[in-house]
Amino acid sequence: MQRHLITSAIPYINGIKHLGNLIGSQLPADLYARFQRARGNEVLFLCATDEHGTPAELAAAKAGKPVAEYCAEMHAVQARIADGFGLSFDHFGRSSSPQNHTLTQHFAGRLADAGLISEVSEKQVYSNADGRYLPDRYIEGTCPNCAYDKARGDQCENCTKQLDPTDLIEPRSAISGSTDLEVRETKHLYLRQSALKDDLDAWIDSKKDWPVLTTSIAKKWLHDGDGLQDRGITRDLDWGIPVRRGDADWPGMEGKVFYVWFDAPIEYIACAGEWADAQDGANWERWWRTDKGADDVRYTQFMGKDNVPFHTLSFPATILGSGEPWKMVDHLKSFNYLNYDGGQFSTSQGRGIFMDQALELLPADYWRWWLLSNCPETSDSEFTWELFQQGVNKDLADVLGNFVSRVTKFCRSKFGEAVPSGGSYGPREDALIADLDARVARYMAMMEAMEVRKSAQELRAIWAAGNEYLQAAAPWSTIKEDTDTAAMQIRLGLNLIGLYAVLSSPFIPGASKQMADALGMADIPWPSDIRIAVEAIDAGHEFSVPENLFAKISDEDRAGWEARFAGIRS
RNA sequence: GGCGCGGUAGCUCAGUUGGUUAGAGCGAUCGACUCAUAAUCGAUAGGUCGGGAGUUCAAGUCUCCCCCACGCCA
Numbered sequence: 001m002q003r004h005l006i007t008s009a010i011p012y013i014n015g016i017k018h019l020g021n022l023i024g025s026q027l028p029a030d031l032y033a034r035f036q037r038a039r040g041n042e043v044l045f046l047c048a049t050d051e052h053g054t055p056a057e058l059a060a061a062k063a064g065k066p067v068a069e070y071c072a073e074m075h076a077v078q079a080r081i082a083d084g085f086g087l088s089f090d091h092f093g094r095s096s097s098p099q100n101h102t103l104t105q106h107f108a109g110r111l112a113d114a115g116l117i118s119e120v121s122e123k124q125v126y127s128n129a130d131g132r133y134l135p136d137r138y139i140e141g142t143c144p145n146c147a148y149d150k151a152r153g154d155q156c157e158n159c160t161k162q163l164d165p166t167d168l169i170e171p172r173s174a175i176s177g178s179t180d181l182e183v184r185e186t187k188h189l190y191l192r193q194s195a196l197k198d199d200l201d202a203w204i205d206s207k208k209d210w211p212v213l214t215t216s217i218a219k220k221w222l223h224d225g226d227g228l229q230d231r232g233i234t235r236d237l238d239w240g241i242p243v244r245r246g247d248a249d250w251p252g253m254e255g256k257v258f259y260v261w262f263d264a265p266i267e268y269i270a271c272a273g274e275w276a277d278a279q280d281g282a283n284w285e286r287w288w289r290t291d292k293g294a295d296d297v298r299y300t301q302f303m304g305k306d307n308v309p310f311h312t313l314s315f316p317a318t319i320l321g322s323g324e325p326w327k328m329v330d331h332l333k334s335f336n337y338l339n340y341d342g343g344q345f346s347t348s349q350g351r352g353i354f355m356d357q358a359l360e361l362l363p364a365d366y367w368r369w370w371l372l373s374n375c376p377e378t379s380d381s382e383f384t385w386e387l388f389q390q391g392v393n394k395d396l397a398d399v400l401g402n403f404v405s406r407v408t409k410f411c412r413s414k415f416g417e418a419v420p421s422g423g424s425y426g427p428r429e430d431a432l433i434a435d436l437d438a439r440v441a442r443y444m445a446m447m448e449a450m451e452v453r454k455s456a457q458e459l460r461a462i463w464a465a466g467n468e469y470l471q472a473a474a475p476w477s478t479i480k481e482d483t484d485t486a487a488m489q490i491r492l493g494l495n496l497i498g499l500y501a502v503l504s505s506p507f508i509p510g511a512s513k514q515m516a517d518a519l520g521m522a523d524i525p526w527p528s529d530i531r532i533a534v535e536a537i538d539a540g541h542e543f544s545v546p547e548n549l550f551a552k553i554s555d556e557d558r559a560g561w562e563a564r565f566a567g568i569r570s
Numbered sequence: 571g572g573c574g575c576g577g578u579a580g581c582u583c584a585g586u587u588g589g590u591u592a593g594a595g596c597g598a599u600c601g602a603c604u605c606a607u608a609a610u611c612g613a614u615a616g617g618u619c620g621g622g623a624g625u626u627c628a629a630g631u632c633u634c635c636c637c638c639a640c641g642c643c644a
Binding site: 305306380387399476 | 573574575581582583584596597602603605607610640641642
């Protein structure tokens with residue numbers, strides 16, 4: 001039995017994610033986790049909310065709530081929606097957990113002991129009215145170059161000139177609008193990633209099977225310009241993990257917190273601790289420590305392309321630098337973006353379809369199937385309502401759903417609601433079994449390789465094979481002169497439904513369960529031999545005719561949704 | 571402006587280390603069937619593989635130049 005540690009990039013806390021976010025990491029990660037579990041492998045699938053940083057504070061302020069309370073509420077909302085989409089996390093944690101506080105401080109301490117942390121003095125703008133330091137993008141003013149009056153502290157959007165906050169004319173806080181600002185000298189910690197550059201480079205070079213998208217991004221950061229830059233890992237904020245050196249105070253760092261990008265990936269590890277504590281003390285180190293049983297673990301990360309640098313460089317630098325035997329990622333699967341109707345999905349602009357809205361329209365399986373079968377793997381891909389309607393109607397309703405209908409309804413009308421007996425498989429059935437054998441092998445190879453679109457394509461072909469068989473066997477004709485043969489043909493059809501239920505479960509868990517339930521089969525094992533699998537349900541076994549598994553999306557629905565989601569979310 | 575990823579049938583996309591008549595699904599057209607959610611099955615049509623030059627016995631697949639779209643950065 002293999003052991004798979006699987007993590008999805010952790011979604012930020014400030015709001016409900018859109019479908020682009022979903023297909024960019026959580027959904028393919030879930031597909032892989034479900035596949036590995038179905039095959040009988042041991043899986044620990046972890047995800048969490050990323051809760052620290054200025055955007056969380058601002059979102060909380062906008063909602064009129066203390067930030068801790070806001071995060072707790074939004075975490076519950078995201079957890080509920082994730083559940084609605086069937087995302088099968090073993091634990092959905094929080095980067096603000098006590099476990100992550102301890103672990104983040106631990107890593108910082110180890111890195112400092114290893115000489116990989118440097119202290120740097122910086123000048124930052126402090127807002128007296130807001131009672132806090134303002135990062136560059138939270139300072140606005142008039143551009144000295146073009147007189148644009150909404151230039152940000154780091155750059156003028158109008159003339160693209162780079163700026164320092166002190167360059168701005170009449171600078172003001174973007175949060176409160178206050179002009180009561182002053183420049184203060186403040187000390188910060190930097191992670192000396194540059195010292196680990198060669199180690200990281202060698203590590204990346206050892207990953208021959210990673211997608212080009214992944215390695216090319218990592219290589220660019222390693223070698224571009226002056227090479228990998230050191231990175232500030234602390235901030236002058238209230239909300240976050242207090243800067244401590246292990247369990248000791250860190251002189252000079254009082255009142256500061258770690259930067260969100262330092263503590264967020266550490267949550268992958270801390271989340272296992274949260275999981276263990278929720279399981280009444282399960283052993284989490286056997287998943288994460290190679291000296292404590294994680295040697296045979298295969299660790300796979302899923303993420304959008306924008307997250308690649310942090311997962312290939314910053315986080316590995318943290319782990320390597322600690323000098324401790326933590327599990328490093330084995331395979332890193334990254335995704336491009338899903339676009340919405342000619343533009344981008346946008347959380348800040350409310351453009352596109354958000355996860356909660358999607359579930360109001362249709363069950364999760366519809367979205368899961370379409371998104372996964374159109375997954376943006378090699379390049380950005382496009383969501384349009386027309387493509388969505390076509391894909392769902394054809395693949396789910398016509399090919400799979402209708403197959404289940406025609407088999408079960410034909411059997412009910414001719415033989416009753418029990419698997420009919422009589423006849424035995426002949427050449428046509430042997431040919432189907434041989435075909436399915438090859439297709440299932442390809443399907444599994446594609447799933448193992450995390451080739452999401454190709455897996456979906458093969459699964460669809462497996463569904464279609466059932467219709468092809470039925471069309472050729474034509475039990476509705478056979479039954480006129482040979483009842484036994486017709487019974488055998490429809491018995492095979494019913495067995496195919498069972499096979500489809502288990503094979504499809506990583507993609508469409510809901511419909512898979514409906515199929516299994518209709519057959520009265522609680523637990524169908526993953527097929528190791530197709531011939532055995534299609535003889536699993538014996539004559540006499542009772543079944544029921546399920547409601548149509550998938551309703552078609554009408555042109556009226558599509559037009560209505562298209563109009564409803566054309567604007568921005570209010 | 572620099573860098574990155576792409577530009578393959580009407581649409582969405584596959585095309586390993588260069589090698590027989592460039593593939594799939596959808597859509598279209600025609601036919602078959604009638605058990606089924608007017609579903610299914612079969613067949614056909616459709617591409618000078620963004621443009622140009624080069625290397626090679628042979629290039630969608632390598633090299634160079636150019637054009638276009640998108641993204642990142644300064």
